[in-house]
Amino acid sequence: MAETTAFASVAHEPGAAKPDAILVADGVVRRFGGLTAVNVNHFEVQRNSITALIGPNGAGKSTFFNLLTGFDMAQEGEGVFNGKPLKGMPSAKVARAGMVRTFQLTKALSRMTVIENMRLGAQEQPGENILTAFVPPLWSARERQITEQAHELLHRFKLYEKKDDYAGSLSGGQRKLLEMARALMSKPTMVMLDEPMAGVNPALTESLLDHIVELKEEGMTVLFVEHDMHMVRRISDWVVVMAEGQIIAEGPAGTVMSNQAVQDAYLGAHHDTDLSEERDA
Ligand SMILES: Nc1ncnc2c1ncn2[C@@H]1O[C@H](COP(=O)(O)OP(=O)(O)OP(=O)(O)O)[C@@H](O)[C@H]1O
Numbered sequence: 001m002a003e004t005t006a007f008a009s010v011a012h013e014p015g016a017a018k019p020d021a022i023l024v025a026d027g028v029v030r031r032f033g034g035l036t037a038v039n040v041n042h043f044e045v046q047r048n049s050i051t052a053l054i055g056p057n058g059a060g061k062s063t064f065f066n067l068l069t070g071f072d073m074a075q076e077g078e079g080v081f082n083g084k085p086l087k088g089m090p091s092a093k094v095a096r097a098g099m100v101r102t103f104q105l106t107k108a109l110s111r112m113t114v115i116e117n118m119r120l121g122a123q124e125q126p127g128e129n130i131l132t133a134f135v136p137p138l139w140s141a142r143e144r145q146i147t148e149q150a151h152e153l154l155h156r157f158k159l160y161e162k163k164d165d166y167a168g169s170l171s172g173g174q175r176k177l178l179e180m181a182r183a184l185m186s187k188p189t190m191v192m193l194d195e196p197m198a199g200v201n202p203a204l205t206e207s208l209l210d211h212i213v214e215l216k217e218e219g220m221t222v223l224f225v226e227h228d229m230h231m232v233r234r235i236s237d238w239v240v241v242m243a244e245g246q247i248i249a250e251g252p253a254g255t256v257m258s259n260q261a262v263q264d265a266y267l268g269a270h271h272d273t274d275l276s277e278e279r280d281a
Pocket residue numbers: 032035036037055056057058059060061062063064
């Protein structure tokens with residue numbers, strides 16, 4: 001994807017400042033015993049962009065993702081999302097603030113139907129409160145609204161026919177669509193996608209890519225962790241590379257993938273990821 005104008009003046013270096021950052025993290029350190037899994041000096045995500053977080057296995061991507069979304073707590077550092085400090089904010093509150101992440105479907109969610117999964121996604125909505133649950137007229141109006149919203153999203157993600165099926169019966173690609181549709185139930189400002197292409201067969205690849213681009217077109221900001229470099233090249237405005245817990249490079253996909261430090265990091269981790277452009281020709 002061509003570098004959008006928002007990034008035209010951004011330096012191609014780790015921790016580069018962005019003209020309109022929606023998410024900023026500083027001095028984030030997460031240790032597990034003697035192992036420093038994440039040690040990020042400075043990190044900014046440009047609003048209304050698609051940013052990819054890549055790096056070899058064990059680089060710290062998932063840990064960093066968990067820290068940003070309140071699913072884990074850093075020993076040091078702080079983050080600010082859309083002007084709100086994230087420090088000590090639990091995941092549900094982060095979601096209500098507008099930053100929602102997708103999850104690989106757990107066993108429990110697989111045993112629920114597609115529509116039940118969608119309803120659960122609505123619980124993180126801003127303004128969702130206990131009063132609504134106890135006042136029947138408010139409750140039923142809210143229920144109707146949730147059902148309408150769920151149906152609309154299921155149509156959009158071509159899952160409507162499956163709404164009463166168990167989530168566990170969906171194909172890998174349909175699960176990914178459900179994960180995304182479910183996240184949208186909370187009307188987020190920023191969507192964090194955890195390996196959106198993992199286990200997706202080629203037939204659904206294009207549709208998934210289109211859906212992610214659509215999120216940006218609707219004004220959302222997307223940050224995703226992904227091993228599929230073809231996809232990273234196709235849809236990212238900006239790519240951030242982690243290795244051994246640190247950010248080692250940033251820039252447009254083509255630039256970072258030809259960066260020597262990035263290539264060395266993948267080789268050093270005995271990775272079989274192909275960073276070349278051949279597949280995109
Ligand atoms: N809960 C934990 N306890 C101990 N070590 C952990 C824990 N979570 C992650 N680690 C370690 O932290 C390092 C970073 O792991 P992380 O899963 O964040 O990397 P990653 O870049 O997401 O890797 P992958 O691409 O393989 O998913 C690894 O060495 C991992 O073993």
